[in-house]
Amino acid sequence: MNLLTGEGFWSPLVWLALAVAVTALTWWFRSKGRQDYKKGTEQATPFLSGEPMPEGVHVGGQHLYWGFVEALRPFVERIRAFHTGVVVDYVTWLVVMLAVVFLVVMLS
Amino acid sequence: MNVLHVIWQSAVVVLGSGLLGLVYKGIDRKLAARMQGRIGPPLRQPFLDVGKLMVKENVVPRDAVPWLFHAAPILAVVASVTVLLYLPLGPFPPVLSGRGDLILILYLLAMPAVAMALGGFASGSPFASVGAQREIVMMMSYEFPLAVVVVGVVWRLATLGFSPAFSMVTVGSTPLWGLVGPLGVLGLALLFLCLLVVTPAELSKIPFDIPEAETEIAGGLLVEYSGVNLALFYLADAVKTVAMGALVVALFFPYGIASPLGLSGGWAALVDQLFFFVKVFAVVFVAVTTVRVAMARLKVDQVARGFWIPVTAAALAGLALLVLDKVVMG
Structure with missing residues (x-):
């Protein structure tokens, strides 16, 4: 189950299994927090120091x-x-x- | 590998690292405040912060990509926590000893930063996009000297006959300082200094907090995060701080004090475990707390130039000194 690289090694399946377990735990923790917000209001507008943000404008790649x-x-x-x-x-x-x-x- | 042992040890590490990270955050904030002549928040403030974020609204910006926006904090926590399972924590070998090496640790350490950048891009906000771009540039800058430091230590271990050299059991149980000559000690000192410089960058702390830069881009890649999502990033940062401290300790100071004190058995393990916590905190205090109190934020091009030229040169010089040490000492 270990992938060997001469002086190194790792087991992707073991990491994946534990990552799934930690994800489940994190998801549970997350579910304990508040999930709601006021959709469709000013609250959901991206913050731009109070400046108006035109629709569809993004920082270019x-x-x-x-x-x-x-x-x-x-x-x-x-x-x-x-x-x-x-x-x-x-x-x-x-x-x-x-x-x-x-x-x-x-x-x- | 006993599955039950792995499960309970992982549970201890997951819960313990979260608590320890928040305790370190509390001490860090208190000490930083004292150095600045302020009283500072109570030590339990990070716990109160997480508690308060849990009851705050979890806002998703209008232009965000919702699934990626929500997934990024979870990915950051998962990567931060799982990296600790491969690191020796005190006198005990890593929980996943023999299931992952130092190269995997380097990749996992990079994942929280990648997750934050993804979350920033997914926010659909100009400030968050700028912050995410800065995070990527910073990663491109500090990863190479970090890799040189790790390769330097591991290569010297391999030349001394320790195998497998990339195993954290090998690295964490073999202090190199006493095994190399004067040139090697000088090389190790240079590599250690480079790692101390990389540490605050890896943790995005001043003077390398350019992706967040509250006074400039209002929190950068975290500007749109609130509520429980922000709490998860906060926890990921706390855990990654412990992981980074543990990595520095494992690479350069894998010493215990139980043997010199003549202790054995359970008491020896307890004393060495407490000593490990002190060592990790000492690393955090030197590389993060004092530096962030004493310095101002650098610009992104200064960070890129600094890591690619002087820090990389210093790391390569450290590696060259280790090679010379091998030639001289054999």
């Missing part, structure tokens, strides 16, 4: 990695330059990297 990109801009710009959009370039990179991995494996 294009900002997801903003902090990461801003922090490591020189690295990101360099990596971005490799992304030419030309399939031949991507395949070339794949072949080169596979060759490098192959060499490393052979030499070790």
Whole structure:
């Protein structure tokens, strides 16, 4: 039942069984709390510091990695330059990297 | 593995970790208040907070994805609690000893943060979305140095002949400090410092509380949560604090005091168990309480840069010193 990884191991079924048990306990705890609220009122409007929120407006996914990109801009710009959009370039990179991995494996 | 033993031990860990986490929260808040010249809330305040949240309305925002919005806090609690079942808690081996290793612990430790980000995105709120995005960026930043710290310790254990090296029984019963040379001690100290820096980030505490940032984005990914759902996130945070403290103790300070005191049997177990609670609290006090009192919140790009460059460099230097130690000491 254990999956072995040389120096490591884990048993997904045991984790799953206990996760189900803890979920049941959490669900029971949750059921003891109040469940209701005033549906369809101002209460259910997303909080935006009192500013009016237009219907259907969301924060775009294009900002997801903003902090990461801003922090490591020189690295990101360099990596971005490799992304030419030309399939031949991507395949070339794949072949080169596979060759490098192959060499490393052979030499070790 | 005796199923009945696993069941009652798991029940003790589940209930005990919740209580212990809330007690630590109470002490943390009291000490932080004292350091700031305030009286602070009573020690039982976290229990009162949970009790009050249970009787508050459980609001679901208009634009939310309800099933994911409700599932996220449950997932956070389940991940936080189950990680404790793989960690040695005091003189006792992990409840699921032999059923999961350190790699699994790293993944489970990441799950509450993933659950919070999912809940934030599912809230359908701009503040919550910004908070969730920050949580993901922060995870991308601190996971690598955390992995380097774990790999450093485990690799040195493996080179010393301990196997299986990723087992928490091996890690939690083998203090490395006395087994390595001076270079190794220096490397371990560097890795320990890195883990102390990662700890408040893993727990989203100041100066790494950018996903919540109450004064800036009004609670961020938790802004739309209320009532029992918020209580569950609160409990998950309390339990994860214990788990993180227990991980630091297991990796770097798996010592007991019963043997030096000449104790044996039940008294030895009791004393070592109490000493374990003190060690976990010491880790929380140093890495969370004092830091959050002394520092202001960082910006998300400062966190990303800080973890990817100086902290990762320090962790890799620690790992390199352990490698050198292996070359010198054998």
